[in-house]
């Protein structure tokens with residue numbers, strides 16, 4: 527096939543309404559020129575990062591709306607928009623897997639192109655990290671303090687599957703998917719440069735490990751352990767085997 531012809535064609539000429547509205551000319555010029563690529567995998571490397579930045583931009587924009595709707599207690603809106611954010615997070619996770627089709631050897635060549643660039647400098651990621659705790663503040667003000675409830679009330683004592691519970695679960699999904707991204711990202715590093723490389727020792731690996739441990743909304747996770755302990759207290763630490771109780775539930779009759 528004629529490479530030059532198709533390179534030109536894929537760039538478009540930018541004059542049709544579709545191209546003008548979507549600004550395709552600028553969009554498709556955001557990658558290195560073909561003849562400057564370190565190897566054939568570098569285009570994928572740039573595009574995956576650029577697309578992920580775009581999804582994070584949309585996530586951040588959507589989270590701002592969620593915050594406004596939470597403040598107005600428009601819970602259905604909040605839930606619909608959280609569904610969008612969760613899907614975007616799933617895109618972030620599934621799309622980094624594209625980079626697993628790049629061999630470790632080819633990545634070494636690309637790596638030389640990055641200067642001191644680091645994922646930590648990602649404007650999208652940095653923005654999301656800042657926004658997450660502010661969302662909690664609004665949730666707490668509206669659905670906890672505003673309703674005179676605690677997280678334990680919403681999940682256990684006063685559990686009614688109401689708005690507070692639904693929004694809390696959407697926030698837990700957001701938190702969990704963020705963690706899942708971090709986990710998959712570490713797997714990607716493991717696969718492309720190895721986690722025991724000398725250049726990763728110290729701070730970089732610490733950053734990644736600390737990230738894996740951090741939760742945005744610890745109160746939404748700790749409540750589950752408390753509930754298990756509270757319920758467990760009613761039948762003791764150790765349960766009978768299912769066959770050992772008359773009704774097969776494993777819970778002794780009191």
Ligand code: HEM
Pocket residue numbers: 574575578579622625633643644645646647648651708711714715718719726730731733734737
């Ligand atoms: C082969 C591909 C990749 C490699 C080898 C890689 C490697 C790394 C390493 C070593 C770090 C630790 C900090 C540092 O040294 O800068 C890091 C951080 C980071 N990377 Fe990647 N990365 C890759 C792809 C991606 C992609 C596609 C994204 C998408 C946005 C991304 C986003 C991030 C973010 C957000 C951080 C900061 C993490 C945090 O603070 O918890 N990386 N990356």
